[in-house]
Amino acid sequence: EDQVTQSPEALRLQEGESSSLNCSYTVSGLRGLFWYRQDPGKGPEFLFTLYSAGEEKEKERLKATLTKKESFLHITAPKPEDSATYLCAVPQSNSGYALNFGKGTSLLVTP
């Protein structure tokens, strides 16, 4: 059965304190892994797509990496504006269209 698990559920960081969020998955034949950021009361905002193990993508203070079993979202020297819920998603094994989303990591960065 397809599963996407994110950890931790919540993370509190001081401004400038780097850390990583984890997304582990079990799907048959990975066809991509997607990271989103969601601010309270808003729709998810697309961040990155990773298609193969070893791939890395960067955007400002965020860097996403992918292995055969998990992905990490590394946050370097975070700022309060990085506070949000971060979601990862992978395509369902038996679908050409549908995504399975993890439940997200809620990140709070304090000044």
Added chain:
Amino acid sequence: DVKVTQSSRYLVKRTGEKVFLECVQDMDHENMFWYRQDPGLGLRLIYFSYDVKMKEKGDIPEGYSVSREKKERFSLILESASTNQTSMYLCASSPAGGFFYEQYFGPGTRLTVT
């Protein structure tokens, strides 16, 4: 930039009412999706459409129907709203093609059924 818009940010309806949620995308995407998002349950797919007039059930289609008469517009219909349909509803779109492409989301509609 891809733009996905939803007809209402907040909606309050009574039990038994028929509810229409509309979504419009301006990037000529083939695929469109309706999700609901609830605390502790995450995002769950209700229905999706991969072409005009084509639709497929997602993980939780019960109590919902959809309509896609034009490529840019995808409507979610609650035939007879119930309190357990109180939720945040999110529409998304994505291009079609050989790869599995990212989905772009609208701002969401917070629906309350009383």
